[in-house]
Amino acid sequence: MNEFKIAEAAALLGVSDDTVRRWGEAGKLRIRKTDTGRQVIAGADLLPLLEEPETASALAAAFPLAKASARNRFTGLVTAVTKDGVMAQVVIQAGPFRVVSLMSREAADDLGLEPGMLAAASAKATVVTVEIPPENRT
Numbered sequence: 001m002n003e004f005k006i007a008e009a010a011a012l013l014g015v016s017d018d019t020v021r022r023w024g025e026a027g028k029l030r031i032r033k034t035d036t037g038r039q040v041i042a043g044a045d046l047l048p049l050l051e052e053p054e055t056a057s058a059l060a061a062a063f064p065l066a067k068a069s070a071r072n073r074f075t076g077l078v079t080a081v082t083k084d085g086v087m088a089q090v091v092i093q094a095g096p097f098r099v100v101s102l103m104s105r106e107a108a109d110d111l112g113l114e115p116g117m118l119a120a121a122s123a124k125a126t127v128v129t130v131e132i133p134p135e136n137r138t
Contacts, residue, residue: 002117002136006031009041012077014095023049029056040056043116047079050093074103075120081113089129091132092121101128112136114133 004012009029020041030045039128045084076094083089088108092099099121111132113119120131 003040004043004046004118006039006041009046012046017054041079043118045116046077047093047116050079052132072123073120074122075118078113078115078117078119080115081108083108090119090121092119092130094121099128100125101132 005029006017008022013020014053020029021031023029024041028050029041031041033039041048041055053132074094074097076092076097077100079093079098080091081088086105088105090101090103090105090113092101092110101121107108107130111119111130113130113132117136118133122129122131
């Protein structure tokens with residue numbers, strides 16, 4: 001499961017840690033405690049909040065994924081993955097930007113892409129690539 005600490009969720013949503021905590025207390029966001037007492041939020045639970053216009057992601061600065069030559073990078077949460085026999089469509093909500101990438105089904109399977117996980121889409125010329133953090137690789 002893709003889970004984020006309160007500070008990470010706040011960066012994804014473009015709000016303060018306190019706002020995320022208040023949303024948890026108000027029932028707007030489900031926050032659970034791990035066995036070690038750390039508060040975490042499932043990535044899938046953040047998806048409805050990403051659709052709200054006031055949430056702008058500061059994620060790119062908070063979670064750099066890798067060095068790359070592409071300068072147009074959109075870091076956010078995967079909101080949908082649609083696969084058929086050969087191709088896959090991956091949708092990433094990166095702050096106010098919705099990025100759609102078409103790739104081979106094999107590539108999507110290799111990355112293990114699923115809604116709620118952290119990913120970055122980068123564009124160079126007419127190609128958009130998708131990356132995930134090393135800890136999400138299987």
